Amino acid sequence: MHDFSSYDLIIDARSPREFEEDHIPGAVNMPVVNNDEYAEVGTLHRTDKMGAYSIGVRYSLANIARHLSEDLPKYPKDGKVLVYCFRGGKRSKLWVDALETIGYNVQKLPGGWKAYRRWVNEQLETAPTKFEYHVLSSPTGCGKTRLLYALREAGCQVVDLEAIARHRGSIIGAVPGTPQPSQKYFDTLLLEELAKCDPTRPVWVEAESKKIGNVQIPTAMLDSMRRGKTIRVHADMQQRVELWRQDYKHFEEDPEGLLERLRFIRSLVGGKEFEEWEQLAAERKMPELFERLMRNHYDPAYRRSILREYPNIDASPLIELHDLSPAGLLEVAKKIRAQYDRKA
Incomplete structure (x- = not known):
């Protein structure tokens, strides 16, 4: 596969819908046909192959002319x-022919996106196994994501899986206004992050289950994390509630929306417990609701899950976090780096 960093411009000639699903990092979408045109050509192709190509070429020449005027000068x-x-194939050829005619130094990616995707899948079977992982583990609200940011600031290698997934990893973890990437693009972004890492140094991650929202962590990555060094993180309940009030401010302002997300676990926690949540939400007692959610659902669920993934978790080192502010966490991160990441 090409060294993509050697190119000044990577043109993705596919439709915007295809580009959105997955694309080479740094690529610019300059489609030869847009979504509607692509669908029209595909429909006609079933009954009139030559007619479909004729319409497709006309659309392509017009779109390429527009890109040459508006986009290429950048x-x-x-x-x-x-x-x-x-x-x-044909869409790449139309672009390459036009650029070569003008005099650009242009190459076509053999096999196109399909070959790239196959390469990504192959890489994700081996690339994650090249690293030693230090895995931060804690119940929700203890600040491990913020500690991960602080570790990065302190000079440690960090792969933030939840940031790549654009999701906080629980049933209420969707980020408002931020759709998750497709599974294919999540894989692409994960591989890009791993490629930046030095295999001679540990990579810091959060403990995660198989799925983060709607995307799945590749098996090789999960297995490698399970073989890594786990470090437990703990904060007192008051700090945890305050962190939730900051991270889930949208639910503090919309407790009904929170309960709607939680409704499908009613059978797991029991009707009586869920009614307690509803009462606290109705009274807008959000700190009390957040604490009850953590004590009666999230903490027990985390305990069951972490023991499945990391059976020896209780023997792992424990770090107490007394100050979840950026400055406080940075001081902790520096100490962690000195103890566990001496090559940094």
Whole structure:
């Protein structure tokens, strides 16, 4: 597979819908046909192959002309250009022919996005196994994500799986206004993050279950994390509630929305417990509701889950967090780096 960093411009010639599902990091979508045009050509292709190609070429020439006028001037004329489409076929050829005619230094990606996707899948079977992982584990609200940020600031190697997934990893973990990436693009972004890491140094991650929202962590990554060094993180309940009030402010302002997310676990916690949640929500007693959710659902659920994934977790080192502010966590992170990441 190409060294994509060597190109000044990578053109994804596929439709915007295909690009949104997954694309090479750093690629710019300059489609030869848009979503509607792509669908029209595909429908006609079933009954009139030549007619479909005729319409497709007309659309393509018009769109490429627009890209040449509006988009290409943003990039150096003497730069190195890579073009790809789904299989490296007709859409790539139309772009390459136009750019070569003008005089650009342009290459076509053999096999297109499909070959790239196959390469990503192959890499994710081996790339995660090259690293030693230090895994932060704690019940929800103890600040391990913030500690992960502090570790990065302190100079440690960090892979933030929840940031890549754009999700906090629980049934209420969706980030308002931020859709999750597709599974394919999550894989792409994860591989990109791993490629930045030095295998001679540990990589810090949070303990996660198989799924983060709607995306799944590759098996090789999960297995490698389970073989890593686990470090427990703990904070008192008052701090945990305050952290939830900050991270889940949208639910503090919309307790009904919170209960709607939790409704499908009613059978797990029991009707009486759920009614207690409803009462606290109705009275807008959000600190009390958050604490009850953690004590009566999240903490026991975490305990069951972590013991399945990390049976020896109780023997792991424990770090007490007394100050979840950025400054307080940075001081802790520096001490952790000195103790566990001496090569940093």
